[in-house]
Each structure stands twice: as structure tokens, then as C-alpha cells.
Amino acid sequence: MHDVNWWLMTLAFLLGLLLTLALTIRKVTREVPVAHAVSAVVRKPHLDKPDLGKAAPAAVAAGAAATLHGAAKKVEKKADKVEKKVAEKVEKVADKVDKVQRTVVEKVDRIREGDIIEAAPYGSGSIRVSARRVAPAGYTIKGDKDTGRYFTLDSPEYDEIEAEVWFANEESAAKAGFLRWDASEDRMVGLIGAGAETVITEKHVVAETVITEAHSTADSSLVIVDDGIAEARTVIVDDGIADSTIRIIGAED
Amino acid sequence: MGFLWQWLWYLAAFLAGSAVAWVIAVLTVHRTSEAEAIADLPGSREIGAR
Numbered sequence: 001m002h003d004v005n006w007w008l009m010t011l012a013f014l015l016g017l018l019l020t021l022a023l024t025i026r027k028v029t030r031e032v033p034v035a036h037a038v039s040a041v042v043r044k045p046h047l048d049k050p051d052l053g054k055a056a057p058a059a060v061a062a063g064a065a066a067t068l069h070g071a072a073k074k075v076e077k078k079a080d081k082v083e084k085k086v087a088e089k090v091e092k093v094a095d096k097v098d099k100v101q102r103t104v105v106e107k108v109d110r111i112r113e114g115d116i117i118e119a120a121p122y123g124s125g126s127i128r129v130s131a132r133r134v135a136p137a138g139y140t141i142k143g144d145k146d147t148g149r150y151f152t153l154d155s156p157e158y159d160e161i162e163a164e165v166w167f168a169n170e171e172s173a174a175k176a177g178f179l180r181w182d183a184s185e186d187r188m189v190g191l192i193g194a195g196a197e198t199v200i201t202e203k204h205v206v207a208e209t210v211i212t213e214a215h216s217t218a219d220s221s222l223v224i225v226d227d228g229i230a231e232a233r234t235v236i237v238d239d240g241i242a243d244s245t246i247r248i249i250g251a252e253d
Numbered sequence: 254m255g256f257l258w259q260w261l262w263y264l265a266a267f268l269a270g271s272a273v274a275w276v277i278a279v280l281t282v283h284r285t286s287e288a289e290a291i292a293d294l295p296g297s298r299e300i301g302a303r
Contacts, residue, residue, distance in 0.1 A: 003258070004263075008263055009262060009263060012264070012266035012267040013266040013267065013270035013273075015270065016266065016267035016268060016270030016273075016274065017273055017274045018270075019271070019274075020274035020278075021274040021278065024275065024278045025278050025282060
């Protein structure tokens, strides 16, 4: 001990103390388990002391799998949200396009409102204009040539009907031979001449109605009678039976 | 030979300092159980499960 340098002894002692303390004592860092799987592996009931050597890789793998699963779920949720948002936006855009289309059609109709094609196609009180949806001034009743009916404002189909002719009032429409939109199918045909002497007094549009009191001197066995309805129902009348009894053999609806 | 003895003394001093440090560590830092460790860090499992 004579040759020992006490300063160096103290230095060695302090080095041992500090190095050991630095290696053994460390501040605790907050560590969070990755998933439940980790703690489940470590806390197996049959293991008194958890075999960390074997459990650790499994735990890490399980943790990684759990993390991946969680990430996949999050991505899935986000994708769902994005999909919903896109669908909503597409719907909104479609609605807007539809609205714009309607307004454009209405505007075009309004511009063409004064564009009269024919002043009185069915006598006074009727008019034919290029606009088919927006009523021209003074003419509110829509006439549909295809069905032979006129539509007043109280008709539920009024907005959908494209008018080929407009009427000022119901009387004008009725005079023109149009039926009211809610009128019955049955109608009186009236007197229709088909040839010199043929007179059909009464008939229903419904098929298989026998016309009895019809007298015909016409030689032709086939007479085509048009009842004038705008639906262009054509009734074929056959007078082949003796005594000139005319029977409707077919009527198109 | 005297040189070797000197280094042995310095080594002994180092080990003595290390032993003192170990005693300090053992006395100051207590061993804790798993349940206590979890209780000391509340919410950590929930964070890990997320």
C-alpha cells in the first residue's frame, strides 16, 4: 500500500460507483403494450416465470399483427367514409344538373311562348304554339291529340302532359272534340255516314257491341268507320250478315 | 511486481465503488409486482389496445 497513489484510488472508486449506478439505475420510460396478445403470452398460467425468450418473438409478432389489423380497420373506415361522401356529392351534383336542365327547358319554353304555329287550329279559343309545357297567355287548357283529351289545371297529370294544342276554356276544347281528362270512355258516336245510306246510330267503343238498327244498302262487305276520337280508334264493321245487320267484329282500344 | 500490485489496488477501489453503488441501488429501488406496475401507469393498456 506504500506505493499507491491515493488520488488514483479515489478516482477508481468514484469511477466504479458512477459507472455501476449509471448502468443499474435508469429513469423509467412509459412503455405501452402493443396489444392484449402480448400480455396474454407473457401471463400464461402454467408458467411460473414467463419464458420471455420464447414469448418475446411471439408477442412481437402478435403485436405487429394486431397493429396491422388495427391499421387495416382504420383504412377500411376511412374508405367507407370517403365512399359515402363521394356518393352524396354525386347525388347532389345529379340533382343540380336535373334542376338546371329543367330551368333551361322552362326558359326555352318561355322564350318560345309567343311563337305561334297556328292561330286557331280547332276554331276560336284554340291555339298551337311551340311551347308545350308553359301555357301561353290566356290559354291554360292542354290538349293532347294522341289521347283526344284535354287537361285542366286540376288534373294530376297536367304538368307531365305535353300540349299539342292549347284551349282558352273547356267549352272550346269540347267543341273541338276533345274529352275531359277524367271523362268516361263511353261516348256517343252520333250519326256517322259511311257510304250513301249506311247509318250507325249508336255504338260503344268496347268490343263485341252489336249494332242492330243499322241499315245499309252499300255493296261493300267491309266498311271502316272512324269514330273521330283522337286516339284514332278504328272500328271495322262487317255487313256480311243478311238483312244488312251490321256487327262490330273488332274494335281497337 | 510493485506496478502490478498498484493496479490491483486500483481495481479493488473500482470494485468497492461499484459495490457501494449496487447497495445504493438495491436500497433505493424496490422490486415491484406486475399489478403494481400496471397500476402505476393507468391507461397504458387501453392506449396499447388502440
